Amino acid sequence: MPQVSIARLFEDNREKLRLDWIAGRNGGAKALNSELTKDSSQGLIGHLNFIHPNLIQVLGTSEVAYLEGLDAASCRTVLAKVATKELACFIVAGADRAPRPLIDAAEAASTPLFRSPVPSVELMWMLRPYLARALAESTTAHGVFLDVLGMGVLITGDSGVGKSELALELISRGSGLIADDVVELYRIGPETVEGRCPALLKDFLEVRGLGVLNIRTIFGEAALRPRKNLKLIVHLEKPAGTEARQLERLPLNAGAESIMGVDVRRVTLPVAAGRNLAVLTEAAVRNYVLQLRGIDSTQEFVARQSEQMQKRDS
Numbered sequence: 001m002p003q004v005s006i007a008r009l010f011e012d013n014r015e016k017l018r019l020d021w022i023a024g025r026n027g028g029a030k031a032l033n034s035e036l037t038k039d040s041s042q043g044l045i046g047h048l049n050f051i052h053p054n055l056i057q058v059l060g061t062s063e064v065a066y067l068e069g070l071d072a073a074s075c076r077t078v079l080a081k082v083a084t085k086e087l088a089c090f091i092v093a094g095a096d097r098a099p100r101p102l103i104d105a106a107e108a109a110s111t112p113l114f115r116s117p118v119p120s121v122e123l124m125w126m127l128r129p130y131l132a133r134a135l136a137e138s139t140t141a142h143g144v145f146l147d148v149l150g151m152g153v154l155i156t157g158d159s160g161v162g163k164s165e166l167a168l169e170l171i172s173r174g175s176g177l178i179a180d181d182v183v184e185l186y187r188i189g190p191e192t193v194e195g196r197c198p199a200l201l202k203d204f205l206e207v208r209g210l211g212v213l214n215i216r217t218i219f220g221e222a223a224l225r226p227r228k229n230l231k232l233i234v235h236l237e238k239p240a241g242t243e244a245r246q247l248e249r250l251p252l253n254a255g256a257e258s259i260m261g262v263d264v265r266r267v268t269l270p271v272a273a274g275r276n277l278a279v280l281t282e283a284a285v286r287n288y289v290l291q292l293r294g295i296d297s298t299q300e301f302v303a304r305q306s307e308q309m310q311k312r313d314s
Contacts, residue, residue, distance in 0.1 A: 003033035004134040006089050006112045013130060017123060019091075022098050023113040024106040030088055032056075034135045044131060045124055050081050055088045056127075059102070060120030064095040072101060079105040087111050093120035133194070136186035137260055144205070145183040145195045145228070147176035149285045152195055152228035154183060154264075157236030161271055164207045166236070169278040171205075176225040177215050180205045185230065187260040193230040232288055233257055233266040234281050 007028035010019055032044075032055060043049070045056040048063040059067070067075050083105045089112040092098045098115055106113035116123055143156040144167040155163045164180065171177055179197035186194045203216040203224060215223050255266040267284045269277060287297065 002135050002138060003031045004131075005029055005031045009089075009130075009134075010112070010114060012134075013127065017116045017118050017126065020115045021112065022092070022106070022115050023103045024089070024109070024111045027089070027106075027110040027112045030112070032088055032131070032135060034137060045127060047120060048082070050078060053082045053084070053087065055086065057082055057087065057090050058120050058124055059090065059092045059095070059098075061095050063120075064092060064099060067099045067102060075099070075101040076105065083109040083111055085109070089114060091116060091123065093118055093123040129188075132188045133186065136188045136194070138184060138186045139260055141183045141185055141195075141259070142181065143183060144180050145178040145197075145230070146170055147178060147225045147228050149175070149282060149289075151232060151285050151289070152178070152230045153281065153285060154195065154230055154233045155236065155281070156233060157271075158238070160208070161236045161238055162277065163236060164205060166277045166281065167205060168207055168213075170281060171215060171219060171223050173278060173282070176223055177203075177205060178225045178228055185259060187262060191262055193259050193262050193264065194227055195230050196227045230259070230264055232285060233264055234284060235266060235268045236271050236277070237268050238271045 005028065009032075010021060010028070013019060043052060043054040045058060046054040048057050048059050048066075067079075070078070079101060087109070090098075090102065090106055092102070092113070092115045094117065095115070098113060103113060105111075118126070141154060141156070143154050144163050145152065145154050146167055147153075148170060155166060157163050167175075167177065167180065178195055180201060182198055182201060184196045184198055186196065188194045203214050205213050205215050207213060255268065256263040257266045258264075265288055267288075269275075269280055269284070271277065290297070
């Protein structure tokens with residue numbers, strides 16, 4: 001189950017957000033996990049909220065001014081409503097100092113209290129992508145993941161069908177390698193799956209007959225990408241005997257594959273001697289981009305054919 005401790009959140013964002021740990025150091029082991037954030041009625045991060053407390057409570061200049069405007073007893077009362085065991089941390093953003101009652105409440109509840117000079121809205125804007133990736137539901141896939149013409153493409157198929165050879169040719173044509181063999185997939189949004197490479201396999205591509213190639217050394221830094229959103233699956237299939245004749249020549253309905261509940265467009269390319277799979281893959285990407293813009297060549301051809309048939313019949 002993906003999770004991140006508050007101490008890890010602090011260290012990972014310390015330089016970027018210029019964070020200071022003001023109070024509640026005993027609560028560094030508190031953790032946010034994907035199950036908690038998915039099932040809880042509380043928001044993950046947001047401005048100080050007493051009615052629907054967020055797991056990470058952010059106090060900007062307005063929230064700090066509100067607390068400082070209360071008398072000490074009232075301030076302690078309202079802070080006690082949010083400083084519960086479920087609360088992950090407080091972050092004072094854009095303010096010069098944290099109110100004393102807030103420091104006391106954080107210490108009493110062993111809840112970390114951070115301060116950042118970054119304004120609250122900007123701080124949350126920077127933290128949300130980090131939290132989305134750290135807590136994302138994940139799985140793995142077997143294949144080669146590439147950046148082809150700016151689109152994340154996962155090449156799949158049986159062992160020995162030619163995935164690595166196709167990837168090598170695409171890289172030589174300007175595509176970027178993200179991962180080979182094992183691809184880590186993370187659902188970072190309702191309709192977004194991001195692909196990354198395990199640290200052990202970073203930079204490497206295995207090609208039968210050549211062994212393991214270091215793509216960074218051979219092609220340079222520009223031939224690699226750290227991550228990419230998965231948009232298209234290209235499945236290589238080697239038809240046997242009469243199966244080649246049974247493949248649909250004009251697929252009217254787009255194929256799709258569900259990955260962690262997200263439907264990803266899937267194209268099947270038959271593998272045969274003489275077929276330039278790199279060109280076909282790039283064409284599949286370009287065709288999908290056109291379909292996203294509302295231009296479907298197959299449907300356009302079918303419509304044109306139907307129009308001609310109606311003219312003949314009339």
